[in-house]
Amino acid sequence: MRNYENLVIVKPTLTAEEIQESLKAIQEVITSNSGEIAATDDMGMRKLAYPIDKNERGFFQVIYYSAEPSVITEIERKFRLNEELLRFVTIKYDTNREITAWNELVKKAQKKAEAPKAEEKVAEAPKAEETAPEAPKAEETAPVAK
Amino acid sequence: MAERRKYKKRYCKYCEAKVDFIDYKDVAGLRFSLSERYKIMPRRLTGNCKRHQDMVATVIKRARAAALVPYTVTRKAVVVAPFENLR
Numbered sequence: 001m002r003n004y005e006n007l008v009i010v011k012p013t014l015t016a017e018e019i020q021e022s023l024k025a026i027q028e029v030i031t032s033n034s035g036e037i038a039a040t041d042d043m044g045m046r047k048l049a050y051p052i053d054k055n056e057r058g059f060f061q062v063i064y065y066s067a068e069p070s071v072i073t074e075i076e077r078k079f080r081l082n083e084e085l086l087r088f089v090t091i092k093y094d095t096n097r098e099i100t101a102w103n104e105l106v107k108k109a110q111k112k113a114e115a116p117k118a119e120e121k122v123a124e125a126p127k128a129e130e131t132a133p134e135a136p137k138a139e140e141t142a143p144v145a146k
Numbered sequence: 147m148a149e150r151r152k153y154k155k156r157y158c159k160y161c162e163a164k165v166d167f168i169d170y171k172d173v174a175g176l177r178f179s180l181s182e183r184y185k186i187m188p189r190r191l192t193g194n195c196k197r198h199q200d201m202v203a204t205v206i207k208r209a210r211a212a213a214l215v216p217y218t219v220t221r222k223a224v225v226v227a228p229f230e231n232l233r
Contacts, residue, residue, distance in 0.1 A: 007171070007212050043171070049216040058213070062171065089212045091170075101167035 001066045003038075003093040003102045006030075008079070009058035009086040012045060019059050022084045027063060029078045035067030039109035052086045064106045156193035160201075168201050170208040173215060179206065183219045 008026055010019050027037060043060035052058070067075070072090065079088050093102040159178065160168075168175065179187050179194065179202045186206050189199045209215040 009213065048213040049210075050213060052213060087211075087213060089208060091208065097166050101169070105169065 003066050005091045006063045007089040011084050012057040033071045035065045038064045039106045041109035158195040160198035168205045170205045184216050
């Protein structure tokens with residue numbers, strides 16, 4: 001088993017439900033090929049740096065998973081057949097250094113996924129958390145404005 | 147010249163921060179090694195060491211494939227603040 005990461009961009013013309021459905025279908029492609037999904041990370045609707053098939057935006061999702069190296073060609077073939085998928089990028093995490101980075105990325109993604117769930121459980125406490133993750137985001141975008 | 151002066155102190159920023167791995171999704175971090183036209187900046191201007199320059203180059207190419215960073219910026223196809231996350 002080797003660690004991989006897939007970034008998928010789904011068509012923006014679909015409704016929110018359809019996007020979730022197609023993302024599920026994408027994840028099923030991986031699981032049906034005996035891949036184990038470690039975490040998923042929604043980057044949300046973003047503007048593309050350049051138009052792809054005349055689309056200016058796309059819904060980004062990152063899927064972290066581990067699978068056999070031989071399966072990847074099959075997964076990529078299935079992705080190419082999918083017309084709702086604008087673009088995908090498969091990245092291999094092979095060396096020790098990359099694997100530790102992968103583990104950290106997975107942890108980050110899991111935390112991000114758990115955060116909104118925690119907010120639902122407790123009404124008041126997570127509000128402080130809510131503002132906390134937004135602050136670093138603002139910092140990230142700030143140097144961009146230069 | 148102005149650009150060269152900006153990079154006068156030559157040391158590897160990534161070595162100083164002890165970066166082992168660069169994530170291609172962290173676009174704001176890549177901005178340092180990109181020119182105004184989103185070309186990869188040469189090592190002689192940024193001062194990156196060879197090891198980190200190689201990492202940066204592959205990471206930028208990945209980000210380009212993922213439509214996070216534009217391939218080219220021309221007068222015809224101007225990218226207005228591509229790093230800003232429009233909703």
